[in-house]
Amino acid sequence: MMRLLATDVARMQDVAAQAVKIAQAVGADQAVATARANAGIKVTARMGETDTALRDAGQGLTLTLYRGARAGTATTAALDPAAIRRAAEEAFAIADLVGEDADSLPPSLAQMAVDTPLPPIDAPSGRDPASLRALALEGDALLRGATVPGVMIETIASGVLSSEGGMALATSAGFCRGEIFSFHSAWLVALARDAGGAVNDSADSQDRRFDSLEPMAVLAERVIARATGKLGARTLPSQRCPVLFEARVATALIGDLVGALSGNPQQRGTTFLPDALGKTVAAPHLDLMEDPFEPYGLASGGFDREGVAGSRRAILNGGVVEGLFLGTRSARRLGMTSTGNADGPWNLRLASRAGSESFETLCRQMGRGLIVRGLTGGATDPVSGNWTYAVVGTWVEDGVLVHAVADVTVGGNMRDMLMGIVAVGDDMHRAGAVRTGSILIDGLQIGGAA
């Protein structure tokens, strides 16, 4: 198979191990080195032509060294021994300037993923620029050739990306392992124009296996439906009503929950769910499971950047928090051990014990309320949980779609929203680490102009 990446695990491990030796030679008591490389081709098209064709190639080494309990970190793009030595000297100088922080020392070798299994995450596409260009042009042609009565469809972008990456971690404690991974993506951004104005929307597919990407025809159908569905949008009167978050929007709510349960906010108390472990923070029918080892999962991996493996486990069990997302430092500060989440969550899946219904069933269950199809801006306050966003969507009455909605806000507090989740749909959407169906929440504040 043709590879875009100009290096391999063995060579990256060598670079990282060599950096650890150099750090020790410079005077470090302990050292941790991470070598990284990435390569990719991205092609976008519009108007029947290539818009941009990009060839990506990058590499880097990050070296953290310790003088006692004082740490310094340096990153270099050049990987020759002289450059690594310069980086080591910079890191050494920084360690001299900062205060002690014993919690920041690396984990012991016993805690590290020395011989744990590595999930399969590498599937290079073997595609050259010409074949990626052909796919991007196909997506563009599908959009430009679409016929929707009274609506002009234009391509903003039709894109295809094929990429590969790798990392290797070496520590002075004797850890030295690496992983190579692939990531591919196809996306369409379409503009829909009618007499009332123009709107746009996107559809995308991401996978570690190129052949598992959704076909352009499927993406085209989805993005055209999304964009034309936004035309003729109007605002709503301010009111309190149920809100159905479409699955791809619901992933953002899970993202806010992940943030609140992460190590740094937990140990600093800068979270809307303080001391969350063992507490009921979400509706009692909800389970959130984490799995680092799913084959070709977008957030699968054998270990985090500290060399600690994750585990298959429950984050929420019947609405009760059973797990936090901890790296070594935040775990020590909480009197716990790392959960292997120094890079964030592994693959997550939200499920309801009440069963999952189709999106249409959830619309009927909602009866009268708002489907949120996009968050166009806004903020979640990580400390207070205050949640206000500008949204676009569709107004529903008697379970039936009535009209597109824009120029409204939805407001609430994440604590109430998590407890207020009534149902989860079976229309699973995956965005990075998070998989969830649509989420129905009772009683949020709609802000409108009328």
Add this chain to the structure above:
Amino acid sequence: MIAEVENEPAGTIFDIATARILTPAGLAPADLSRTLGALASAGTDLADLFFETKRTRTFRLEDGRVAGGSFQIAQGVGARSARGGQVAFAHSADMGAGALATLADAVRALDGGTGGEVAVPLVGQPPVHDLYPPIDLNGADSAAPWIALLGRIDAQARAVDPRVVRVEADLRTADQAILFADLDGRIAADVRPSMQLFVTVVAQAAGRRARGQAGFGGRHGAEVLVGATLDALIRRAVEMACINLDARPAPTGTMPVVLGPGYPGVLFHEAIGHGLEGDHHRKNQSAFAGRMGERIAAKGVTVVDDGSLPGRIGSLGVDDEGAKGARTMLIEDGVLTGLIQDRLNAGLMNDLPTGNGRRQSYAHLPMPRMTNTFLLAGAHQPGDIIGSVKDGIYATAFGGGRVDIVSGRFNFTTTQAWLIENGRITAPVEGATLIGVGHQALKHISMVGDDLALDDGVASCSKQGQHLDVGVGQPTIRIDQMMVGGAS
């Protein structure tokens, strides 16, 4: 600081950039000429090389001590060629002569061109500027004053108010040197120091916690920050946290809004600036396309983008395509007048570049991007503006904003705001999201204050995944009706 540079001979910045970029890589101008020739084939309208070295240092204050520090050295070269609007681009972290030849091959593999053998003479005179000095913020022994400054922040913040329970600070100093050469024989360079300090405070009272944040940034060294500037920065962060301890859910509905001076000018960045970027106009994707010359705001509303302000983090003496930073009129007395352009889009639209060709790094393509974008001052007293509102919102800080270019819909979310009742500022309110449509919202601006201020050097902007420092600003303004969305 600026005066120092004015007295140095022209070409100093160019010489420093050459010494940081070309000399270590063993490159001479002839290598650039040859590579540009190899990028150009029949029908090539534009080809360029962008070299960059960037050193970034960060320090973090937590629990009263400077607990973490990092140093990053990034370097590389990006090569672009374009036929009409079709762009091929590749980049390399290796800047040697051999790597440049490989890079030209990679670009040709993308665009299917054959490449030329004729070297491109670099005949242009590098532009000079005195907007900021080519100082090295990350040189030997340069960290000590920053560390000393960080070390004071925790105790000082706690001294401002006993309700403060956590203090964190993040400092970033960066030195970027760039060198640009293109098919027209243009050559240009810049040396750009920058620093940013953010202070985050958590206050607690009666079982409730709230956060406040303030920052300061610019193209200068630590000495600018010491003393009153740092004191004010810490006080702003503490005050925001303490005010938000008492905040109640924000009201919801259409109401008059008064926006304070400085950062709230992000309104114009979102509502106006993005919609006037040349790429969106060339592709007919902006809600403002076809509206040039149209009145979209009341008389007295004048908005500019100005990359030529001394010392600002959003300023560029020379942009990333060798064009000098300049002032571009976007809205003049209420009428849409100008676009923000880079070379590619200006060329395709028969327009001129405006000094707004910017890129996150050598590994990213340049695009039309804002520099410092702000509303010019009017004649009203800020107190009179607040006094004119019966029931509304007064907001002085925002957590950023977003815009949908195609529809013109924008929004931004408050981090510090109060109710106005009968012309007086009363209870603080939690984050509220304000929304509007660019070509409609500005018609409701009825009062413009005389207190123009730019933000504190903390604004940043993301476009198509590329992140850049920018400036925003405005005087106090009154907007007669705006949609405010809160949780009550």
